[in-house]
Amino acid sequence: MKTNLRIDKVLEFIPTESTVADIGCDHGYVLIKGVIEGKISQGVGVDVSKGPLQQAISNLEEYKVQEKIEIRLGDGLKPINEGECDICVIGGMGGRLITNILEDNLEKSRSFKRLILQPMNSERILRKFLINNEWTIIEEEILILDRLYLYIVAEKGNMKVDNDFIYDIGPILSTKNSGGRDKYIQEKISKLQHILLNINKGKENDEHKVNEIEKLIEKWRSYLEN
Template sequence: MSNHLRLSKRLEKVASFITQGVQFADIGSDHAHLPCYVCLHDEDAYAIAGEVNEGPFRSARENISRHGLSDRVDVRLGDGLQVLQNGEVALIVIAGMGGSLIKTILDEGKDRLSNVEKIIAQPNIGEHNVRRWLYSHGYEVTNEVMVAENGHIYEIIVGDKRADGQKLTEKQLLFGPHLLNQKPKLFYQKWTHEYDNRKRTVEQMKNAKSPDDKKIAAFTEELTWIGEVLGNDNDCS
């Protein structure tokens, strides 16, 4: 059995939010690296690794065997949350895909979530889609962090089930309620870049043959929010 396994910086941060001793599922598991890492560091953890394609499924099975974890990490081939039985896990991780796809996976697997108390999502883009889904389905965004890796800034969003759920404004959905409050250094880096991108997009839409006024108005509103947020704190270091 090999105990040596290193994760990327972003997946290490995802792992740090996984509850000790929990039975969890990692959907779109990327060769089961995260489940193996968690189970190697937590002897009471049990994981299900979901893979939608045959190649990563076989690779995950090999990794699990290499680390001597075949009795604690179960790799399953299937689409999204369909690899799970309802009530089988208490925590779900979905990392490394777009926010819109994460939302779709959660929507299509809602019948498997009755016992899921925590959802940890790491969308590559479209983070607002994940936050909207969480607050619309009785989960409170309890933690958010940003991680820079390979020239990209990732957001990790943690949602915990709450009886009364949570209501977020459109502004909080865009920036993240905790990130908006904390404004770490990476927050300014990301949103300065996003401001420039959106500004160019608005100009391109205005110059189109048939401008979409509704879309232009939505992007312009976001531009205003970003400008306000970036200008609210004089210390952008």
């Protein structure tokens, strides 16, 4: 199987011999590679679209892992039975969609021991949801490839957040500068500066909004300098 560093990173967070649900499994490579490497003993892949599922099924056949992985058509966690898998992987989609998938089946989402999430954006919304719903974020990592990829790993437990900006930077990234954090911060600052530029170009001078954004940029910068 071709090397895919984004997927290999997901596997790093899966303990050996785990049972794993991959929601939005698309090609099925996370589960297939996990089984081949002995990380996954049984897997269930779910996707809402028929096209990706056909591809996943033919990939299972190609790599001869059909006995260990089942593929199901459906929306989010609906096709998963409660208690069936220890770990839930949801990656390659927006943080808002990941949040909706978990929120739509709250009881089922609580049946997993660990969530491995790789949001493409809107991570603040996702972190806030997790922490408000009795998940502890135990790991956050950034992988620099063609763009930045963020990984959030959560397990059950209460996590205290003493300032609102932690939802932006992340409870683990706020304390640990592992590899891509500076680049992650610089990207956030650039986006905010772009918003400021657009406000300044506009006819209405929204002073309150400008102040808010400038304060936010300072908060991001304070972590760059630490």
